[in-house]
Amino acid sequence: MEIDARVEAWASLQLLPGLSPRILAGLLKALGGPEEVRGASRANLAKLVPTELASVIESGPDPALLERTLSWIAEPGHALITWDDADYPRALLTISDPPPAFYYRGRRELLNRPSIAIVGSRNATPQGMDNAEAFAATLSGAGFTIVSGLALGIDTAAHRGGLSAGGSSIAVIGTGPDRSYPSANSGLGRRLAADGGLLSEFPLGTPPLPANFPRRNRLLSGLSRGVLVVEATLASGSLITARFxxxxxxxxxxxxxxxxxxxSKGSHRLIKEGAKLVETARDVIEELGGAAPTEGAQMEVAAPEMQADAGRVFKALGHDPAGVDALTARTGLAAGAVSVALVELELSGRVTALPGGAFQRVR
Structure with missing residues (x-):
């Protein structure tokens, strides 16, 4: 992104401590623009804001941090998107506290496309991961950009699904734009920067502080027409996003x-409180509008035929987790035969082992 006086003024204001969006909006309205705010005297600023904050604005940000920030913005594919920028997401302007500016890497045209946030547990089950990726891929194919938070678990699956189709994906992160967190998703972050987008309202160098993530969640929902919770415990941050x-x-x-x-507890609570229960991506598309998914987007690869014992165990497993003892009682098979059948089902991708010796269907 090219650095001019306007961009430099915005970058300076973005780095000032204590300058809230509400106060900045008042200054911009009174003084005319970011350059006028940065160039105003302390005496004039003190007529509009507290004296201490007027001194902070007149002094400006830390010069070294400003220099690093401007160097980052100037790199190819990097940008500082501001309130007066044509690419600023119109959806964010409808929330109560949109960021005056944010750092962005990636495809700017995605910022104003129809989008949906997909969120859920970091410690997701294999079934939850499959659901998140499948829903994201179908919704992306229907024209929605998939927004999530680049965390492990459901977020990771959602981004992968979004990137696999035309809608692509944007990650809203809780660190500075120069940080890669979690490190296990650094490769996914690079893919998003190249083919999707990475968005942060936090200054360069900001570490993954716990308070950052609830704050960024308002942007996950704010960018989107809706939020889909795939899996969530009662303590999940996904419920914060749903509340926003x-x-x-x-x-x-x-x-x-x-x-x-x-x-499932968090999802069930949301449904009790009025969230829409969905079983397929088509349920979401019909509610929000969008292109109908193609048949190919919903097709599943045929699994190999099951042996007789494996079929009995699979049928007995149902859709709730169960252990070997329960399956032995349900099928009448010997425990050894049940164990062999479960190995076959695991290898074919139909079931997965859970902590505590239980098993759960994946398909």
Missing amino acids: AAEQGREVFAIPGSIHSPF
Whole structure:
């Protein structure tokens, strides 16, 4: 991005401590623009803001941090997107506290496309991961950009699904734009920067502080027409995103799960509170509008035929987790035969082992 006086003024204002969006909006209205705010005297500023803040604005940000920030913005594919920028997301302008500016890497045209946020547990089940990726791929194919937070688990699956189709994906991160967090997703972050987008409102060098993530969640929902919760415990940060979505007038969707799974408790609570229960991506598309998914987008690869014992065990497993003892009782097979059948089912990708010796269907 080319650095001019306007960009430099915005970058300076973005780095000033204590300058809230509300106060900055008042200054811009009174003085005319970012350059005028940065060039105003302390005496004139003190007529509009507290004296201490007027001194901060007149002094400007740390010069070394400003220099690093401008160097980052000047790199190819990098940008500082501001309130007065044509690419600033119109959806964010409808929330109560949109950031005056944010750092961005990637495809700027994605910022104003129809989007949906997909969020959920970091410690997701294999079934949850599959659901998130499949929903994201279908929704992306229907024209929605998939927004998520680049965390492990559901976020990772959602980004992968989004990148696999035309809608692509944007990650809203809780660190500075120069940080890669979590490190396990650094490769995914590079893919998003090249083919999707990475967005941060935090200054360069900002570490992954716990308080950053609830704050960034308002942008996940704010960018989107709706929020889909795939898996969530009752303590999940996904419920914060869902709450922001409701407050911002966005739709909230939730995929139900087993009544025995802690990863379904959060989704079930949202459904009780009025979230829309969804079973397929088409449910979301019909609610929000979008191109109908193609048949190919919803097709599954045929699994190999099961042996007789494996078929009995698979049928007995149902859709709730169960252990070897329970399956032995349900099928009448010997425990050894059940164990062999479970190995076959795992190898074919139909079931997965859970902590504590239980098994759960994946398909």
